[in-house]
Amino acid sequence: MSGGGSLHIPPGTRDALILFLDQKRALDAASENTIKAYRADIGGFLAFMATHLDGEAGRGALARVSISDMRAWMASERGRGVSTRSLARALSAVKSFYSWLSEQDGFDATAVLSTRSPKFAKKLPRPLSPDAAQAVRDIAPLQSRHDWVGARDLAVVTLLYGCGLRISEALSLTGADAPLNEVLRIRGKGNKERLVPVLPAARDAVEAYRTLCPHPEAPELPLFRGVRGGALNPRQVQLMMQQVRLQLGLPATATPHALRHSFATHLLASGGDLRAIQELLGHASLSTTQGYTALDTSKLVEVYNAAHPRA
Known part of the structure; x- marks a missing residue:
């Protein structure tokens, strides 16, 4: 030890x-x-x-x-x-x-x-606006001089925002997962498995990357590769997002994980069911999903009332 x-x-x-x-x-x-x-x-x-x-x-x-x-x-x-x-x-x-x-x-x-935990104010996540999320997708591919790296970054960003994946989940995909189906089987925290729908934009982005990627693909190898052919390091995605947010004037909270926050918040804002979003994110608790979104209380009440109409 x-x-x-x-x-x-x-x-x-x-x-x-x-x-x-x-x-x-x-x-x-x-x-x-x-x-x-x-x-x-x-x-x-x-x-x-x-x-x-x-x-x-x-x-x-x-x-x-x-x-x-x-x-x-x-x-x-x-x-x-x-x-x-x-x-x-x-x-x-x-x-x-x-x-x-x-x-x-x-x-x-x-x-x-029975020892009481010290009190602290929970930091609410700060998702991007829909326009900012789209701007990230537009700018992300332009951060590298290699076309295939740009395509790779776009594919990763699209999976985070379009499917609500954690960065570790996106980077754990292998050649066996490609081409992506309409539904992706993800093994998340605590080894819990969930099914995640894959938008056509995400499937198209991954296919564009696969077409350009110069490294050989194999079922057992990582789908997303670094410049030298090894597994893509999460740090590289974080650095790419850092460049993007500087160019777009976004706050420091605009991280890869913020794209997952944005996925949840934008779905709920569009009338998505809180319980369904909980399952898509792989949260064990519904309260975690509520805290994960940035909607105000009135919107949460509106969604709750729509899901539980009074007789």
Whole structure:
């Protein structure tokens, strides 16, 4: 296990964390980014407790952690400059670990699980206007001197905005997915599968890219390729969007992920059903979909009333 302070964690506790992460990976299909975040957050907590409890941070000592111990950890994190949002995420990770550990070792984890998360204002996503989204599609292909790269960027942007895909989902497509069908089977977060309709514009954009791409295509190879033929790195898409928004005078919030926000918001603004949009996005909770869109409350009430007319 890497990370600051990990050497101060007792071996038994470190082994428990490794087992917890292994189970998260295997049973919950957690992504490697999620595993990395859990490892850092919980590892930091355990390292703090090893010092705070005068070196007594074995599994037995962890079972006796009190609310005051939790407050000391949170105060220490804030003192290090950790943001409220990051601390809330770390506390959530610690609670998940404690819920698992208490079942393994048979102790009452109420003190940890009842610790209140710090309050923070949720940042609402800022989707592009329909005109701005179209302008991005117009400008994106012009960011490279290679025609095939321009076609590739247009295809990716169209999948993000036209199908509501996450950038990781678009870049995970392989040669086996081409040519795109009218419906795409996507495996998203938590390994959850969903079906996403593919607009003709998206299918056409992908076909134009495939025609120009100089690299050989194979079922097992990534569909979207970098200049040297390897898998297209998400960072390259982010840099392309950065150039586009500078040219169009768009705010810093105009990121690749903002195109997915725009997909949801524009669908809902056009009268789309909130539940259907939830399924298209692959959200587990309807409240997540509501927070994902930028429509005001009156519009949400209007959509709700249309879906649930009174007798």
